[in-house]
Amino acid sequence: MLLNKFKTKKVSAILTVGECLKRKRKELNISIKDIGEKLKIKISYLENLEKNNYEGLPPDVYVRGFIKSYARLVGLDPEKMAEMYNRERNIESKIKSKFKKTKRTENKFTAQNYAIITPKIVTVFFSLLILSIVGYYLWHQISSFNSTPYLFVSSPFENQVINSPDIIVEGETERETIVKINGQNIFVDPNGYFRENITLQPGANVLVIEATNKFDKTAKETRNIIYEKKLEPVPINAKNDDEENAGVDFEEEMEYNIEVIGP
DSSP: OGGGGOOOOOOOOOOOHHHHHHHHHHHTTOOHHHHHHHHTOOHHHHHHHHTTOGGGSOOHHHHHHHHHHHHHHHTOOHHHHHHHHHHHHHHHHHHHHHHHHHHHHHSOOOGGGOOOOOHHHHHHHHHHHHHHHHHHHHHHHHHHHHSOOOEEEEESOTTEEESSSEEEEEEEEOTTOEEEETTEEEOBOTTSEEEEEEEOOSEEEEEEEEEEOTTOOEEEEEEEEEEOOOOOOOOHHHHHHHHHHHHHHHHHHHHHTOOOOOO
8 A cells, every 4th residue: 555655757867969969860850871971070970979989989179060060950059069068078087087096996005016116217217208208299290290180160061052142151170270261361269260251152152161280281171052042023013114104105106107198
């Protein structure tokens, strides 16, 4: 009889960013392949995002960019989705840090685990540390010299059709990088974010976005945009007036062409 006094209560599960995007995508009946082709993002990245497999994703600055594009495409708030992703990553980092700290405290050291620190060991340690720093610096410089800069254009989409002559071009790139749209320099903030309003011509337009770093290495993205200009309807009254005026002119011309015969 006591069991009848207990009531069940539904607990709403908190969805992750990947789960929110996946649910909305399925509601719109859009395949993950279509999302990847539309946004020019690897299918594996989208699958890892929807499965909350953060280890299989690229750097966060790239992930935040295509999360905003994904959210905008399926009708979700881009900024809210990016903020949710940041919170999830912070929580994951704290959990990992706490787990590592717990593992360290569980390991009990004995007297045999301790090493005797001598001046020779200290010298060798700092020598290796300096060599590692110098090696990393040289590797980073060579890698930067040989590689093109990172460039991600979140808007507009490829083959987008619009009815307005103005379109916003925005995206992200590396710091200290020059960005051009069709050969014209645009402003890039200190974090590498750019946003520019472009005026289109009626018909097909090609937007070439280029990012050039200090080593003169250039990354390029192309967007083909179609501007379909709306045709203004012709007023019916104006058409009737033109026909009436044409009739009046014809009558006047007939009057002038009549010859008078007689005395």
